[in-house]
Amino acid sequence: MRIALVRRVCSLKKAGAERYCINLMRQLKAKGHEVTIVGESMDDCLKAEAAHLAVPVSKWTSWTKNLSLARNARKVFANQGFDIVHGLSRVYGLDTYRLTDPLQTHWLKVFYRGKMQQFLQRLNPRHRTILRIEKQLFGPAGPRRIIVQSKLDERLLKEYFEVDPRRLCRVTNGVDTTNFHPDYQHERLAVRAEWKIPADAPLLTFASMDFRRKGLSRLLQAMAIARTSGLWLMVIGDGDIARFKALAASMNLADRLVFTGRQQAIARLYAASDLFVLPTIYEPFPNVNLEAMACGIPVITTATAGGADAIEPAINGYVIASPDDVECLADRIDFHFGRGETQLRLMSAAARSTALRYTPEANAEQTLAVFQEVLSEKAAA
Numbered sequence: 001m002r003i004a005l006v007r008r009v010c011s012l013k014k015a016g017a018e019r020y021c022i023n024l025m026r027q028l029k030a031k032g033h034e035v036t037i038v039g040e041s042m043d044d045c046l047k048a049e050a051a052h053l054a055v056p057v058s059k060w061t062s063w064t065k066n067l068s069l070a071r072n073a074r075k076v077f078a079n080q081g082f083d084i085v086h087g088l089s090r091v092y093g094l095d096t097y098r099l100t101d102p103l104q105t106h107w108l109k110v111f112y113r114g115k116m117q118q119f120l121q122r123l124n125p126r127h128r129t130i131l132r133i134e135k136q137l138f139g140p141a142g143p144r145r146i147i148v149q150s151k152l153d154e155r156l157l158k159e160y161f162e163v164d165p166r167r168l169c170r171v172t173n174g175v176d177t178t179n180f181h182p183d184y185q186h187e188r189l190a191v192r193a194e195w196k197i198p199a200d201a202p203l204l205t206f207a208s209m210d211f212r213r214k215g216l217s218r219l220l221q222a223m224a225i226a227r228t229s230g231l232w233l234m235v236i237g238d239g240d241i242a243r244f245k246a247l248a249a250s251m252n253l254a255d256r257l258v259f260t261g262r263q264q265a266i267a268r269l270y271a272a273s274d275l276f277v278l279p280t281i282y283e284p285f286p287n288v289n290l291e292a293m294a295c296g297i298p299v300i301t302t303a304t305a306g307g308a309d310a311i312e313p314a315i316n317g318y319v320i321a322s323p324d325d326v327e328c329l330a331d332r333i334d335f336h337f338g339r340g341e342t343q344l345r346l347m348s349a350a351a352r353s354t355a356l357r358y359t360p361e362a363n364a365e366q367t368l369a370v371f372q373e374v375l376s377e378k379a380a381a
Contacts, residue, residue, distance in 0.1 A: 001033045001371065004077050007088040007100075008057070008069055010042040015209065015237075015266075016287055017100040021088050023176065025050050027364035038077050039089070040069065053077065063125040066090070070133050084371045087143065090133045095374050097137055098147040098171075098367075099284055102213075104130040105160045110282050110304070111213065138163050144374045147171045147367065149285035150306025169370045173285050173307065174363035175355050180294035182352060184271035191272035195258045201232045202337045205273035205297070207266065207288045211239030214286075215279035215302075215323055217247060222279075222329035224251040228337045232256045234273065236263055270295040274344075275336055279323050280305050293317070294355035296348040300332050310358070316350040 007021040025035045026049065035050045042052040053076050058068040074093035077085050087094040090101065108127060112118045121127050136142060138161035147169050148154045154170055157163040189199055197203060204223070208214035216235065223231055233256065235244070241259050248257045263269060270276070276292035277300045285306040289299045293310075299317035301308055311317040318332040339347075 001083045001368075001375075002036075002081060003028055003033050003371070004036050004038050004053075004080070004082040004085045005088060006038045006073055006077070006085065006091050006094070008039045008041075008055075010037050010039055010046060010052075012043055012046070013264075017088060020100070020173070020287065022046065023174070023360050024088075024364060024367065027360050028368070031364065031368070033368075036080075036082070038073055038085075053080070061125065063129040066126065066129050066133065083375060086367075086371070087137075090130065090137060092133075092136065094137075094143040095378075096145045096147060096370060097143040099149065099153050099157070102282055102284060103153060103156055103160070104134055106156050107282055135161075140164075143167075144377060145169055145370050147370060148306075149173055151309060152304070152306040153284050169366075171363060171366040171370065172310075172358055173287060173290055174360035175287070175290040175294045175358050176360060177294045177356055180267045180270070180291045180355070182271075182296035182348070184268050184295065186271075187268055188271045191269060195234065195260065195272070197232050197234070197258060197272065198230070201230050201256075202228055203272060203274050204231065204233045204333065205236065205270060205276050205292070206233065206278065207236040207276075207292075208278070209237045209239065209262075211235070211237070211244055213281055214283070215281060216244055218279045218323060218326055218329065219277055220244070220248055220251055220253060220257075221326045222333060223253060223256075225326070226330040226333045228334050230256075231333070231337075232258070234258045234260060234269065236260050236266060236269055238262045266291065267295055270297055273297050275300065275333065277329075277333070278302075278305065279320065279329055281323050290355050290358055293351040296352045298336065298347045298351050300329065300336075310354055312350070312354075314347075316347060316354050 009018055010021050011018050028035050037050050038053045040055050040057045055073045055076050058064040070091045073091040085095045087097040088100045108121055112121050146167050154168055192199055206219055248254050270292055276297045278286055279302055283305045289301055292299055302323045303319055303321050304323055308319050311319050320328045
């Protein structure tokens with residue numbers, strides 16, 4: 001099969017959707033398919049693995065960037081003879097689309113709570129542009145198949161866009177368990193020493209490139225009222241570090257908080273952790289949850305995160321019903337650190353066991369099955 005994967009940026013320096021694009025490309029190539037990446041940019045080191053078709057993108061404003069990508073990508077991949085054009089970014093003219101970025105329609109609703117706030121944000125040119133692209137993507141003239149990562153987004157697409165269930169296919173994420181694994185545990189003390197974290201301190205870990213949306217402020221609030229003695233937090237990733245340092249200082253948490261910035265060897269940092277926490281407002285399927293679990297780290301997340309159904313409460317992690325329920329989050333943190341060593345070891349093993357069910361190979365196989373359905377439909381048309 002000649003397959004085009006469309007993602008604005010394809011880079012090993014990024015995580016999440018960009019890393020997923022690379023992993024999918026590699027899996028498809030390993031299965032004998034010809035893969036081309038279509039997007040604005042791609043790491044030079046990756047061009048030995050797959051061809052790249054560059055898409056011109058207007059960076060004048062955020063809304064022109066989104067609109068020009070949506071329009072120009074179609075011009076670039078049209079008439080190239082691809083069997084399947086698979087979108088990992090919001091663009092026009094796709095055969096299949098994977099809901100990778102948060103659903104903008106829903107995100108505006110949950111992030112901006114007041115009706116007046118929502119109304120004003122919908123007038124924002126960036127939001128208005130993305131909403132218009134989503135309307136086309138999920139409308140009857142959009143891609144033949146829409147891949148969702150969770151029951152949550154499947155429900156949201158039916159609720160907001162009345163998408164025909166026959167167009168929806170659920171394909172869960174895969175995690176590279178050869179890279180994310182518990183074997184880094186021998187570096188636990190060394191990592192803690194590097195970041196000046198006490199060897200015996202109960203340590204929470206939070207990882208994101210968007211601190212606000214992923215709930216760092218709520219985690220700090222929960223940490224401030226948690227009863228667990230000597231609780232520390234390691235924050236991995238880029239964001240408004242100065243703002244959150246100030247927030248932590250206002251809560252008297254500054255001396256128990258470490259910001260590592262963007263890191264390549266995240267699995268090694270997870271080795272220092274006792275509990276991974278991501279109280280996100282909304283997320284299609286956070287890769288970081290699976291990565292932490294693959295390292296044997298139990299996870300606390302929210303019911304508003306896709307993939308929360310992979311969490312078995314008190315078995316491999318915890319789920320809080322609302323991202324706003326800071327008291328519940330603090331309670332789950334305290335409950336976890338109040339458990340005995342045997343229970344904690346069992347939780348670690350269960351987290352790893354769960355992650356092993358979510359493989360990149362299974363993800364690629366299920367994605368290829370969707371592609372084959374579409375090819376059959378196109379041939380019969």
